[in-house]
């Protein structure tokens with residue numbers, strides 16, 4: 001493998017480790033917030049960062065899946081399986097970007113919807129949507145995706 | 160070799176054959192300008208489809224067939240293809256080869272040549288082969304097989320004109336290569352002996368098929384040919400001779416049947432070695448890279464569920480502006496405009512606004528949700544993810560004694576149950592296929608969605624999303640349990656292994672995705688325009704009249720009057736049967752009409768709950784608790800999806816099984832709804 005290729009991969013893997021942990025943590029928080037909402041509906045327990053990490057089973061599932069995949073990339077790198085590690089990196093970051101896009105699409109749709117039914121649109125509402133954890137982490141994942149593309153060029157296409 | 164006049168050409172048939180997922184349907188569309196269903200997973204086509212093709216001044220009939228790996232058919236769809244090729248003997252068989260799955264394609268081509276078919280080879284997917292690093296030397300292939308070979312890339316339309324020309328010249332000049340495989344001196348001697356006997360004893364059969372092919376098939380033990388020969392006047396004599404040949408070969412060849420298959424396969428490998436050329440060092444393909452994670456034993460499942468969740472978000476949340484637009488236009492503007500029309504009699508206004516519009520409008524508002532779902536679904540299907548879902552769940556399905564392939568009907572069922580029942584055709588084992596078709600209706604189709612959205616939206620509010628997802632999960636869980644029960648009782652038998660080939664990931668073609676979304680959405684619209692319209696009219700008529708005679712449009716304004724109508728009678732009778740669930744008589748009446756199609760449930764509710772009310776939602780809120788509402792949705796999920804699905808089960812499996820489906824679904828629905836209410840009460844939920 002070329003030097004540059006391996007450098008890109010190590011940077012990508014370290015990033016992947018950090019983002020992966022962030023995804024897992026937020027997935028767990030979302031899960032916690034969800035159980036708080038279900039078990040203590042009167043708002044007796046506050047939950048953590050509920051504005052940005054709403055309690056939602058589906059969202060928790062996605063965050064955890066992405067986190068697991070990104071950490072699997074680290075795991076396979078440690079076991080010297082470059083191809084497998086690269087696979088996890090690509091799929092994990094792609095899924096993260098799709099999730100982010102879906103969240104942004106949803107924000108856009110609900111803004112248009114408010115216009116149609118005559119609700120007021122608040123800046124805060126849009127802000128919260130755009131900065132929700134699944135979009136926030138998705139922005140970082142774009143970097144990861146670009147790195148994995150670069151690596152693909154260096155490692156698998158150059159011959 | 161024979162020469163055919165141009166007049167005869169008009170009545171000639173061209174068949175498109177090939178292994179699953181090589182692009183037969185796409186090529187069919189390119190040739191005929193037709194609209195056969197194309198998707199990136201094996202088993203899309205399960206029925207033959209006929210089209211016309213014009214080449215110059217000639218018009219020929221072209222038939223798109225389901226995919227087959229050989230001329231030995233196991234499943235229903237394969238049988239359709241085999242029978243067409245073997246029984247109807249089309250004048251030209253275009254055998255489509257997958258350049259990226261070459262040996263398997265070649266095996267089929269060889270089988271077709273042995274049958275004496277007038278074969279034109281279409282070497283498709285050369286772009287994918289190239290991406291994977293190799294090339295097929297088609298000129299060499301042509302000289303080895305002695306039939307024309309045309310390279311194509313169906314997605315780009317490349318080579319289609321050449322293919323048309325090749326078909327036309329094949330029409331005029333027939334080329335066959337029956338003796339392509341050499342089975343070794345001993346077997347060949349017996350083939351020759353049987354061949355001359357056949358020509359003498361069964362001349363009729365030899366006119367239809369090459370005698371060499373019949374001889375090989377007899378030695379192979381092909382049931383279809385054996386039964387054909389046994390019905391002939393000298394049949395038993397012929398079969399004795401076959402036995403003699405087998406006996407004399409037994410000393411040299413252990414298992415004659417697999418020996419013959421092996422010879423054919425060895426021939427395919429040998430040819431492949433001669434014509435396949437590596438043009439690049441093997442690189443890791445994108446498909447391998449993606450599949451490592453997407454079919455990973457730990458990561459595969461959570462990712463699949465995440466993708467499903469994203470699909471639902473896409474269809475529910477992103478479509479919201481369109482839903483509200485339709486709602487405003489239909490249920491407010493149009494409604495008010497109709498009521499304000501001068502000069503129309505009150506009863507007609509009421510019929511139009513509170514009957515037809517209320518009924519259809521309550522269903523149509525969900526059109527965008529459904530269209531978005533189909534859009535996302537078509538994307539997943541064309542990328543090639545469908546087959547992976549079947550792969551991932553295979554283990555789980557196996558522990559319920561069901562094949563992984565049974566997942567495909569269930570996934571298709573999320574869209575509509577009717578094609579889902581048909582999709583079970585690709586399952587080889589008879590019993591497994593029947594079970595897969597019978598449980599397919601438990602998969603929650605789009606027609607049930609409006610019911611969930613109306614009721615969950617009204618009574619479960621913040622939890623609506625999670626509740627709706629839980630209903631989808633409940634459907635799949637019940638399908639597995641019912642499937643297991645069926646496999647343990649009525650449809651016993653060994654489970655078969657996993658034999659679904661995973662197609663390469665492809666970037667979806669926009670036109671195809673849009674076309675499929677439109678076709679499926681159109682079907683829903685069409686249903687809204689026919690079944691629901693009719694249902695709504697019937698509900699309206701039964702509302703304004705009752706055992707006591709005509710009640711007048713007043714019935715749709717005053718609940719006390721409505722209760723005296725026929726709907727009231729039906730509703731109250733059913734409400735008595737459903738007493739433990741404490742459902743309102745109007746909800747029960749809606750179930751009655753929902754028997755025809757689930758869309759009518761919401762349509763009926765739209766009329767009945769609208770009586771004397773400002774908003775339907777509030778009326779529904781008052782008549783259901785979260786618990787009874789959930790039980791109601793579960794009932795709607797499970798009891799008969801629609802008459803069209805039952806008719807399809809009858810079509811596929813027969814009347815007996817369609818009745819079985821009907822009965823088990825109603826009983827199961829009642830039982831599940833009752834349990835939900837019961838367990839809920841025990842837990843103190845209301």
Ligand SMILES: Nc1nc2c(ncn2[C@@H]2O[C@H](COP(=O)(O)OP(=O)(O)OP(=O)(O)O)[C@@H](O)[C@H]2O)c(=O)[nH]1
Pocket residue numbers: 177178179180181182183184185186196197198199200201202203204205224225226283284285286287311312313314315541665668
């Ligand atoms: N890249 C590429 N894709 C192709 C080509 N031909 C077909 N496809 C794709 O392959 C997939 C399968 O095409 P179909 O036409 O449905 O295949 P089929 O042989 O009819 O499949 P079954 O009906 O399931 O047996 C689709 O996604 C097509 O877009 C080709 O030459 N190149």
Ligand SMILES: [Mg+2]
Pocket residue numbers: 183184185196197203204224225
């Ligand atoms: Mg097809």
